[in-house]
Amino acid sequence: MISKKALVPALAGSLLALMTVSAVATEGYFQHGYGARQKALGGAGVADSTDATAQALNPAGIAKVGSQVNAAFSLFSPSRKFTGSATPGFTTTGKVDSSNDIFAVPNFAISYAIDESSAIGFMMIGNGGMNTTYKNANGGLGTAAWCNNVPGRGPYCMGKAGVDLNQMIMGITYARDLGMVSVGVSPLFAAQRFSARGLGAFAPASLNPLALTSGENSYSYGVGIRGGVEIEVTPKMRVGLSAQSPIWMSPFTKYKGLFADGGDFDIPANVTAGVAYDVTETVTVMLDWKHIFYSGVGSVGNSSLNLVTCGPGNMQNCLGGSNGGGFGWRDVDAFKFGVEWDATDKLTVRGGYAYNTQPVKAADVMFNILAPGVIQHHITAGLKYDFNEKHSIELAGAFMPVAKVSGGELPGFGNPAHGIDLEMSQIDVTLGYTYHFGAKAADPIVRKY
Numbered sequence: 001m002i003s004k005k006a007l008v009p010a011l012a013g014s015l016l017a018l019m020t021v022s023a024v025a026t027e028g029y030f031q032h033g034y035g036a037r038q039k040a041l042g043g044a045g046v047a048d049s050t051d052a053t054a055q056a057l058n059p060a061g062i063a064k065v066g067s068q069v070n071a072a073f074s075l076f077s078p079s080r081k082f083t084g085s086a087t088p089g090f091t092t093t094g095k096v097d098s099s100n101d102i103f104a105v106p107n108f109a110i111s112y113a114i115d116e117s118s119a120i121g122f123m124m125i126g127n128g129g130m131n132t133t134y135k136n137a138n139g140g141l142g143t144a145a146w147c148n149n150v151p152g153r154g155p156y157c158m159g160k161a162g163v164d165l166n167q168m169i170m171g172i173t174y175a176r177d178l179g180m181v182s183v184g185v186s187p188l189f190a191a192q193r194f195s196a197r198g199l200g201a202f203a204p205a206s207l208n209p210l211a212l213t214s215g216e217n218s219y220s221y222g223v224g225i226r227g228g229v230e231i232e233v234t235p236k237m238r239v240g241l242s243a244q245s246p247i248w249m250s251p252f253t254k255y256k257g258l259f260a261d262g263g264d265f266d267i268p269a270n271v272t273a274g275v276a277y278d279v280t281e282t283v284t285v286m287l288d289w290k291h292i293f294y295s296g297v298g299s300v301g302n303s304s305l306n307l308v309t310c311g312p313g314n315m316q317n318c319l320g321g322s323n324g325g326g327f328g329w330r331d332v333d334a335f336k337f338g339v340e341w342d343a344t345d346k347l348t349v350r351g352g353y354a355y356n357t358q359p360v361k362a363a364d365v366m367f368n369i370l371a372p373g374v375i376q377h378h379i380t381a382g383l384k385y386d387f388n389e390k391h392s393i394e395l396a397g398a399f400m401p402v403a404k405v406s407g408g409e410l411p412g413f414g415n416p417a418h419g420i421d422l423e424m425s426q427i428d429v430t431l432g433y434t435y436h437f438g439a440k441a442a443d444p445i446v447r448k449y
Contacts (some may be wrong), residue, residue, distance in 0.1 A: 026400060026426065027334050028294055028359045029165065029371070030270070032378045033057075034107050034125045035072045036394035036432030040382025041338025042352025044286035047230060047240030048276035048340075051434060052111035055121045055173040057272065058228035058242040059184030062111040062121045063175035067438035072394070074105040074430040080132055081423050082155070082369050089409050089418020090201075091366060092155050098132040098162065111173075113438060121173035123186075127267070132162040132370055134198070154198050155369050158213075161198025163370045167191070167267065169247070171226065182230045190247045190267055192220040196258060196370070205310045205413075207320040208257030220265060222249030236278040243271040246296060260298035260324035268300070269293045274336075282343075288336040294329040294359060302326035304367035308412050327371055328364030333357045338380075346386045350396070354378040362407035365420045372422040374403045382430075394432035401425055 026032040033043035035053030045054065049061025052070045080098040084091050109123035134155045154161045168191045175184030197215035206212045228242035251263035259265050274288030295301035307325035310318035317323050338352035356376055360368050368374075382396030402425040408416040 026375050026378060026398075026428075027290070027354075027356045028292060028329060028332050028373050029167075030127055030292060031105075031125075032334070032336070032354050032380075032398065034123075035070055035109065036382060036396040036430045037350070037384070039072075039074070039398055039428065039430050040350035040352060040380055040394075040396035041286060041340065042336045042354040042378055042380045043290075043334070044274060044288040044336040044338035044352060044354075045276070046228070046242055046272045046274040046288050047238045048284060048286050049230060049240075052109040052121055053107065053123065055109060055111070055123050055171065055175070055184065055186060056107070056125050058230060058240050059121075059171075059173045059186040059226055060175050060182040060228040060230040060240070060242070061184065062119045062173060063117070063177040063182040063184060063230075065111055065119075066436065067113045067119075068111055069435045069437070070109045070432065072107050072430050072432035074107075074428055076103045076105050076426070076428045077101050078103075078131075078424060078426045080372050082365075082372065083421040083423070085419035087418045088415060090157065090414030091369065091409060091418065091420060092153065093418075096134055096155060098134055100131070100133050103131070117177045119173075119175050121175070121186075122171070123173070124168065124170045127167040127169065131164050132372070133164075134161050134369070156198055156201045158198045158200040161370070163196040164194065166193045169267070180232045184228050186226045188224045188226060188244070188247055190222050190224070190249065192222075192249060192252075192265065192267075194218050194220070194252050194255060194265065196255060199258070199370075202307075202319060202413075205307045205318050205325070206257040207315065207318050207324075208262075211254055211257035211263070212319065213258070214254055216254055218252040218254035218263075220249045220252050222247050222266065224248060224267065238276045239274070240276070241271075241273045243269075245269055246293075257320045259320065260302050260326055261322055262320055264297075265299050266297050268297050282341060284340045286336075286338040286340075288334075288338075290332075290334040290336070292332040292334070295331050298322075298324065299326045300329050303328040303361070304364045304410060308410060325367070327368055328361050329359040329373070330357070330361065332359050348384040348386075350380075350382045350384070352378075352380040354380070358403075358405065360405045360422065362405060365405055365407035365422050366409045366414065368405075368422055369420065372405075372424050374405045374422055374424050375400045375426060376403050377401055390436050392434040392436075394430075394434070396428075396430040396432070398426070398428040398430075400427070 054061030224247035256263035
């Protein structure tokens, strides 16, 4: 049985995760990794599970990690900005920065070994990324006469503008060790919160202008499932595979005039595959590939160019319609590399790098001022220190250098010759804590040669 002392950090972590305020925008709006270990390894590790947070990547992973609690807390600082060219256009000219540059992102996980071959777990993680706050910015001449030289016009001539998306995903995991193969499954529950403001200029292209840009919080709930397998090919090499269905969410009712299909905003499906190889008894390298199906969610994948044909005979292309204009994001492929070195009996050193393809298209930059998820490179490092068999502390850092996407305004909504440069860079620092209860967690992951 789990002791009362073990339940204290579990409950504390749960309450912390419920207060998640995230603005993560690394692989689109997915985090590059969850927990201090994954974040330090560039998000790699689908084939090399060593802690309870592994279930956020591969549910099969907790079959061999023993009974433990992981809690992590990240401070995430994204720099989001756009620059409008001097050519007159609808959106602001010059450089405009989004404010609110520091966000707290907690996550929590627990695993419990039922017996020598099976385990159960629970995890709470956060996603986000569509977070921008552009204050009233004085712009140059707009093609719309009512917007010419308006003081404090904001990016879309309607004052302060931006969006805020928060996602919390909870999963209950069952995993079983079948010898050379481990399998696991996690039913998922998700909650989302979203708000938008300053988008009134798009009201003529909305099926429901009263549910477009209120600035109020709207909530959405849904379910999905994740499954995974981890296979020991040789004593030194393991492969892993995990897949997550879409998380089918209820619509954002207060924004059914903004998102396609009357406010629909599902969390996209994704699949991850990878390999881990023990170079020596103390050094392991990991290589993962992840695919995120953003195009399967209309509000994210539909092109904003659909709005150009919004009108009689094509009402489905209007904001809120079945084919309503969205952010136009492509599917993302992410490639992750990580290396872990057990430097001493107590100290583990980690490093990693991840690259993902660009989700944002040049043709959609005007709408993506709201969500400039253009990051592609992730440079990561971290360490773990075991105080004793029960307590460990972890640190991870990630630097995401500046990435840019450039394009012009939407025809009919501005001047295509007016250029827009989207730009983002990020820093992420994570502190993690692990408490082991029951069997010593290091025992099941010692490699035997």
